Amino acid sequence: MICNRRFVWQGGALLVLAALSVSAVGTDRVVAKPAAVKAAAPAVYPVSAPALKKAIAARRGNVVLVNFWATWCVGCRKEFPDLVKLQKNYAKRGVSILYVSGDEASDRNSKVVPFLKQQGVTAPSYIIQGDVFQFIPQFDPNLKTAFGLPRTYVYDRSGKLVKVVFPEKSYAEFEKVIKPLL
Amino acid sequence: MNERHLSEKKPMKTSLPLLCLLGVTAAGLGCASRAYSDNTQSTAAPAVATEATTTVLNLESAVGQAAPAFALPDQENKTHSLADLKGKTVVLAFYPADMTAGCSLEARGLSGALGEFKKRGVQVFCVSVQDVNSKKQFCDKEGIKYPMLADVKRTVSHSYGVLGDNGLARRVSFIIAPDGTIAAVDQNVKPLTHAKDLLAKLDALKPALQVQTRTSAQTTPPAKVQMDKPVASFSLANYDGKNTTVGDWNANGTKATVLLFVSVQCPISNGYNERMVNLAKTYEARGVRFVGINSNKAEAPDGIAAHAKEHSFSFPVLKDTGNVIADRFEAQVTPEAYVIDDKGVLRYHGRIDNSLKQAEVKTRDLQAALDSVLAGRTVADKETVAFGCSIKRVG
Numbered sequence: 001m002i003c004n005r006r007f008v009w010q011g012g013a014l015l016v017l018a019a020l021s022v023s024a025v026g027t028d029r030v031v032a033k034p035a036a037v038k039a040a041a042p043a044v045y046p047v048s049a050p051a052l053k054k055a056i057a058a059r060r061g062n063v064v065l066v067n068f069w070a071t072w073c074v075g076c077r078k079e080f081p082d083l084v085k086l087q088k089n090y091a092k093r094g095v096s097i098l099y100v101s102g103d104e105a106s107d108r109n110s111k112v113v114p115f116l117k118q119q120g121v122t123a124p125s126y127i128i129q130g131d132v133f134q135f136i137p138q139f140d141p142n143l144k145t146a147f148g149l150p151r152t153y154v155y156d157r158s159g160k161l162v163k164v165v166f167p168e169k170s171y172a173e174f175e176k177v178i179k180p181l182l
Numbered sequence: 183m184n185e186r187h188l189s190e191k192k193p194m195k196t197s198l199p200l201l202c203l204l205g206v207t208a209a210g211l212g213c214a215s216r217a218y219s220d221n222t223q224s225t226a227a228p229a230v231a232t233e234a235t236t237t238v239l240n241l242e243s244a245v246g247q248a249a250p251a252f253a254l255p256d257q258e259n260k261t262h263s264l265a266d267l268k269g270k271t272v273v274l275a276f277y278p279a280d281m282t283a284g285c286s287l288e289a290r291g292l293s294g295a296l297g298e299f300k301k302r303g304v305q306v307f308c309v310s311v312q313d314v315n316s317k318k319q320f321c322d323k324e325g326i327k328y329p330m331l332a333d334v335k336r337t338v339s340h341s342y343g344v345l346g347d348n349g350l351a352r353r354v355s356f357i358i359a360p361d362g363t364i365a366a367v368d369q370n371v372k373p374l375t376h377a378k379d380l381l382a383k384l385d386a387l388k389p390a391l392q393v394q395t396r397t398s399a400q401t402t403p404p405a406k407v408q409m410d411k412p413v414a415s416f417s418l419a420n421y422d423g424k425n426t427t428v429g430d431w432n433a434n435g436t437k438a439t440v441l442l443f444v445s446v447q448c449p450i451s452n453g454y455n456e457r458m459v460n461l462a463k464t465y466e467a468r469g470v471r472f473v474g475i476n477s478n479k480a481e482a483p484d485g486i487a488a489h490a491k492e493h494s495f496s497f498p499v500l501k502d503t504g505n506v507i508a509d510r511f512e513a514q515v516t517p518e519a520y521v522i523d524d525k526g527v528l529r530y531h532g533r534i535d536n537s538l539k540q541a542e543v544k545t546r547d548l549q550a551a552l553d554s555v556l557a558g559r560t561v562a563d564k565e566t567v568a569f570g571c572s573i574k575r576v577g
Contacts, residue, residue: 072449075572102569104538132569133536144565146514146532148572166514167572 046129049138075168082171250341256329280320288373295377418500421487437469445516448571474499477508515570532566
């Protein structure tokens, strides 16, 4: 059962990565492709650190924000609507936001998906695969202190990490970060 | 009548957000810039210009926020600046207009209770938008001995979020803690009983304000802690209000001290409650002192006490008002652990173990650090990455 689930997740992740790699723009275009996804609940794929890095690289040409969040995180829930709004307003200018949940895998369908749906997120997003303590050093080997949620990594159009933003920020604060990169 | 009309007139519903928006826009989003730069890590980031900051306080969420700076002249044309008052508790009472009925009542009450305020080490200021001459006349008429500040340009009233759309300050009072954060806001000031109400509030806030007085009174704040360097002692109020000093590192045979930044609400921190209790039980018997610290601005001592009781914490949980200690330790999340040896030297900083799921723990980092310290060995992995909920700071 676990093996099957893992297979489905990995398969799903591969599909998403394939979709991301052919997408020239942001999240919106990826979602727009399968009509079935639009009507259904947002897809949330378990992601490893290397797979997430590939997804970020696949969006080169865009300003990419990778937002780590969780349904249990008050600050994350607070800033989430601003990020959704930011994505909506700046998608055409090449801003792409990837949401990565730090929730337990068992909470994916019961908490993560309903929250994303309620926030109006239709694009596929991610949930950390496996133990977060193994994920963090793989994703951010330079981090020496603490990884608190929310935490947002900001990449310029060349795919270079330019800023790490934490804890929660407002729409205006995020706007101030991305504008010089556009 | 006129004053009553003016003072009771409510600002337009849109005025505060509008002022905020104007302030933010005028400052080029400067409101956010300071907080932002404090909490970001630049990785060869493009320079983001620093612009002038215009902050407008949101009264509904002002407690715990940094009090906006001011420097205003009093009735004798002497300038008083908040920056010069660090280490003191300050009452800042905004009122609509000099020489009017309600304000006179309020001023007389405050004047009469001045001795009580002084006894508590509290500096009282009243602020309105009339000029120094008007203040002088008002003080002479009412025999007011404390500073009445003239905010003629209305910038201070604006930044405290009390400027009405009639151009006058609304009757709102602030208690500013010694560290410069707002400890209380009274938006329902009753002129006749205001002095008494303020004194009662000050007494209720006494434990937190006292601790802050000591912390802020230190002329040179202790430097941020560093690995393998001595840690300066500190004193905070436990959830029961009793002050607890952390820093007599080898008192009563203490061989090591564990500081645990914890939270009442954070599920990650709560996921470690049982593990923290078990660790404390095991290592307290071996001479290790455990101290919990709660630096989240929204988590009050009552809730911390109930939480500690509910989870049978054997160790105190100290309230770090104004996140002074979290800042000194640069603690970012809950849970986050520190180990200090019997000489007061920091030997470990990071996570408790390597898995959120107790059953899947393979590396017990905190325990390993303690074993090393107790055995007099060097801690192999001195710094690990803690994961959890961001500590909600003031400001």
